[in-house]
Amino acid sequence: MYQYTDFDQQFVQLRADQFRDQLNRWQAGKLSEDDFRPLRLQNGWYVQRYAPMLRVAVPYGEIASRQLRVLARIAREYDAPEAAVFQEAMDGQSKLGTTFLPTHCAHFTTRTNVQFNWIPLSKSADVMDLLASVGMHGIQTSGNCIRNTTTDALAGVAVDEFVDPRPYAEIIRQWTTLHPEFAFLPRKFKIAIIGTAEDRAASAWHDVGLHLLKNSAGEVGFKVFVGGGMGRTPVVSTAIRQFLPWNQVMNYIEAIVRVYNEHGRRDNKYKARIKILVKSEGQKYIDDVEEEFRQIVEIDGGPHTIPQAELDRVKACFVAPALPDVPDVAPAALVQQLQALRAEHPAFGRWLARNVHAHQNEQLRAVTLSFKRVGQAPGDATADQLDALAALVDRYSAGEARVTHDQNVLLPWVHGSQLFALWQEAKALGLASANVQLLTDMIACPGGDFCALANARSLPIAEVITQRYQDLDELDDIGDIDLHISGCINSCGHHHSGHIGILGVDKDGKEWYQITLGGSDGSALSGPAVAGKVIGPSFSAAEVPDVIEVVLTTYRDLRQPREHFVDTVRRVGLEPFKLAANAVRTQAQASVAA
Ligand code: HEM
Ligand code: SF4
Numbered sequence: 036m037y038q039y040t041d042f043d044q045q046f047v048q049l050r051a052d053q054f055r056d057q058l059n060r061w062q063a064g065k066l067s068e069d070d071f072r073p074l075r076l077q078n079g080w081y082v083q084r085y086a087p088m089l090r091v092a093v094p095y096g097e098i099a100s101r102q103l104r105v106l107a108r109i110a111r112e113y114d115a116p117e118a119a120v121f122q123e124a125m126d127g128q129s130k131l132g133t134t135f136l137p138t139h140c141a142h143f144t145t146r147t148n149v150q151f152n153w154i155p156l157s158k159s160a161d162v163m164d165l166l167a168s169v170g171m172h173g174i175q176t177s178g179n180c181i182r183n184t185t186t187d188a189l190a191g192v193a194v195d196e197f198v199d200p201r202p203y204a205e206i207i208r209q210w211t212t213l214h215p216e217f218a219f220l221p222r223k224f225k226i227a228i229i230g231t232a233e234d235r236a237a238s239a240w241h242d243v244g245l246h247l248l249k250n251s252a253g254e255v256g257f258k259v260f261v262g263g264g265m266g267r268t269p270v271v272s273t274a275i276r277q278f279l280p281w282n283q284v285m286n287y288i289e290a291i292v293r294v295y296n297e298h299g300r301r302d303n304k305y306k307a308r309i310k311i312l313v314k315s316e317g318q319k320y321i322d323d324v325e326e327e328f329r330q331i332v333e334i335d336g337g338p339h340t341i342p343q344a345e346l347d348r349v350k351a352c353f354v355a356p357a358l359p360d361v362p363d364v365a366p367a368a369l370v371q372q373l374q375a376l377r378a379e380h381p382a383f384g385r386w387l388a389r390n391v392h393a394h395q396n397e398q399l400r401a402v403t404l405s406f407k408r409v410g411q412a413p414g415d416a417t418a419d420q421l422d423a424l425a426a427l428v429d430r431y432s433a434g435e436a437r438v439t440h441d442q443n444v445l446l447p448w449v450h451g452s453q454l455f456a457l458w459q460e461a462k463a464l465g466l467a468s469a470n471v472q473l474l475t476d477m478i479a480c481p482g483g484d485f486c487a488l489a490n491a492r493s494l495p496i497a498e499v500i501t502q503r504y505q506d507l508d509e510l511d512d513i514g515d516i517d518l519h520i521s522g523c524i525n526s527c528g529h530h531h532s533g534h535i536g537i538l539g540v541d542k543d544g545k546e547w548y549q550i551t552l553g554g555s556d557g558s559a560l561s562g563p564a565v566a567g568k569v570i571g572p573s574f575s576a577a578e579v580p581d582v583i584e585v586v587l588t589t590y591r592d593l594r595q596p597r598e599h600f601v602d603t604v605r606r607v608g609l610e611p612f613k614l615a616a617n618a619v620r621t622q623a624q625a626s627v628a629a
Contacts, residue, residue: 036097036435037205037352039170050174051167054078055160062157079173080159084487085124086116087159089151090176091166095186095204095228096147096438100425102169103436106141106149107421113162114139114418116153135412135484135494141421143406143414145237145478145529146225147185147438148176152485179307180218181211181292184226187235188439191353192401192447194393198247198255200230202349203284206341210285217292221299222307224292228257234557237440239263239271239564240532242309243291245284255281261291261324262313265526269566270310271557275321282346283332285339290327294320356433358398359450366397369451376455383458385469385507391454394447400454402431402446403439404461405468405476409501412494413479414442423464431457442478443471472560473510474518474587475501478529482522482539483546489522491539491546491576496520499580513587515560516600531566532556534601535586540573547573550582552612553604561601570613571620578619585615 039047054074061071079090091106115138116124124136142150154162166172175182184204191199207226211217217224227238230247238244244260257279263272279287291309298316300306313320331337364372377384392401404424407413416424424444428436431453432446439445449457461467470476477500480486482493497520504510519533523540530536536551554567574582587600589611594603604612 036099037094037201037349044167044170047167047170047172048164050078050172051160051163054163058156058160073178075156075159076177077174078159078163079176080156081177082156082487083152083481083485084483084489085120085127085485086153087156088481088485089154089159089162089173090144091149091151091171091173092176092183093148093171093438094208095184095190095201096188096440097201098436098438099169100428100434100436102171103421103425103428105165105169105171107418107425109151109154109162109165110139110141110416110421111418113154113158114141114151117155135492135498137412137415137417139418140412140415142412142481143416143438143442143444145440145442145527146183147188147440148183149438150481152481174212178218179220179222179224181207181214181220181224181226184208184211184228185236185241185440186228187231188403188437188445189235189392189401189447190230190437191355192392192394192396192399193231194395195233196230196395197232197249198230199350199353200228200245200247201353202346203245203247203281204228205349205352206345207285207288210339216289216296220292220296221301222304222309224295224309226288233559234564235440237529237532237556237558237564239557240265240269240529241272243288244272247281248278250278257281257284257287259287259291261320262310263564264308264310265529265531265566266308267305267524268310268314269526269531270314271564271566272310273313273321275324282341282343283328283337285341286331286337287324287328289339290324290331293327294323298323355396356435356448358396359431359433359453361450361452363398364452369398372452373454380455382462382469383455385511386458386467387454389469389471389473390467398451400449400451402449402454402457403471404444404446404466405470406443406466407470407476407501408465408468409498409505412481413477413497416444420464420466424466427457427460427464427466430460441471441476443476469507470510472515472517474504474513474516475510477501477518477520478533479520480522480528482520482528486522486527488525489539490524490541491522491548493520493522493528493537493539496537496548496576496579500583503580503584513591514599517554517556517561518583519554529556530554532561532564533567534561534604535583536567537579537583542573546576548576548579549573550579550586550616552586552609553601555601560599562605568609570609571617574616574620581619582616585619586612589615 551567555561
């Protein structure tokens with residue numbers, strides 16, 4: 036994985052020192068609340084419903100075991116509320132009828148970052164020092180700037196990859212970090228890069244999606260998409276360039292962002308994302324970008340053209356690690372070995388089929404550890420789990436892991452002959468659920484339990500559905516499905532792209548939920564990216580699990596052989612699902628009336 040240079044290390048430490056000074060001045064009353072707010076936000080410190088929330092950047096999801104250990108230490112020693120704060124939070128929870136306030140946890144996000152929900156601001160500088168000790172920080176994890184560039188969790192190991200996207204993501208990271216022209220955009224700006232035909236990074240839902248490809252002459256370049264985003268106006272991005280030579284990617288992004296900087300709506304927060312500009316201006320936006328690009332290249336001399344030597348330097352940082360010191364097994368013998376183990380241990384076979392992915396190196400496999408289980412929020416990891424994960428990453432994956440868009444963790448360098456040992460250890464830790472891509476492998480935002488912007492809670496809904504669907508045979512029968520939950524229209528839980536989406540809405544100060552069906556993140560399973568459609572009026576929290584159940588029963592009644600949920604919804608339309616869902620409300624109302 037990419038190794039930071041001494042310069043990077045010094046840069047991150049200086050940033051932590053600067054933040055300590057800012058915190059000290061704020062605590063001493065020398066900086067006002069208004070002055071301190073942007074400074075803490077620029078380092079990833081939000082203030083949420085009960086406590087500060089820290090977002091830590093994990094560039095393109097790559098994370099080292101030594102970084103996981105520091106996250107474990109932060110979770111253990113710092114991710115706990117002060118007593119009065121916790122009491123207030125618990126009182127609020129009991130009014131709502133459930134308790135779901137995990138502490139001493141890190142939370143893996145859909146944009147492959149890590150968040151903490153409880154660290155007091157008074158300890159924030161100590162936490163930044165700890166992060167800096169392993170090259171981590173919160174720079175550009177908040178605010179109207181270019182955020183973490185994300186990619187496919189299988190980047191560099193995927194068998195269907197044309198070009199490894201990570202070196203380009205790293206070059207973009209270096210170039211955009213603290214770039215003054217990108218620091219005060221009209222709104223936040225997110226880029227995703229993929230190097231495969233299948234989109235496993237939800238790139239169509241990003242402000243910029245970069246698809247690596249090779250043209251007929253075998254030259255590497257990008258198809259460029261702009262203007263994707265969710266929120267209250269979900270928009271799938273538009274292709275604005277069919278082939279951009281790879282070395283022009285920074286010049287072209289500069290053109291995209293310059294036109295956005297100039298014409299984006301700064302007067303209205305809800306219309307400020309680039310998607311609104313692209314949608315309203317259409318071809319004019321594309322023409323403006325092409326003209327800006329022409330000027331950057333022809334008049335300014337293309338100052339950000341990437342030299343081959345620089346690409347080679349960055350690529351060299353992504354060489355595959357040395358294989359573990361285990362005997363080589365011929366691919367055919369490995370398949371036989373695994374078949375024998377599968378016959379003896381059906382649960383292992385199930386895990387192989389669901390959680391283990393083919394690899395560019397036939398000796399190796401990539402393995403998803405599932406962070407979706409009863410009693411823990413989707414994507415949450417306790418301090419002990421993080422330490423145990425770090426040990427697994429060292430033992431089985433050359434010290435490297437990946438945070439995935441689906442809020443799991445992927446081990447990219449596992450030797451085939453070690454899969455069984457890894458499975459046994461992961462199982463003992465509760466991280467070997469064979470539920471990848473099934474109903475319980477859901478995405479959820481922090482929702483009303485933590486987030487000040489929420490209309491409703493996400494985590495208790497996720498928990499009730501997870502509890503209800505624990506039978507793997509039943510989950511397998513329901514098959515591949517994306518369930519996504521957001522606590523409000525900001526759409527952090529990507530409800531728009533869920534085959535089933537759950538959205539928290541506010542009615543008379545109470546929590547209600549809208550259900551959408553048929554959304555897609557653009558993956559091979561889901562088909563072209565599209566926003567789901569709402570079925571009926573909203574449901575109460577108590578009704579939601581029953582509504583999900585009848586929606587799934589309706590699918591099972593109507594599906595054709597081997598037809599996935601999302602395909603049945605597309606074939607039969609929403610009506611049968613609406614009818615089934617509305618019957619839940621009618622029954623519930625009848626029982627209240629009785
Ligand atoms: C609790 C703290 C959080 C707050 C206050 C927050 C706030 C917001 C807001 C206001 C937006 C909308 C921006 C816009 O459309 O202009 C947004 C978008 C987004 N958030 Fe969060 N968020 C939080 C946590 C998370 C978490 C934990 C995740 C991942 C699980 C996440 C993922 C996203 C994503 C992917 C978007 C972009 C959706 C889009 O394309 O429009 N956020 N967030
Ligand atoms: S979707 Fe809404 S409730 Fe959920 S984290 Fe985002 S802003 Fe908060």
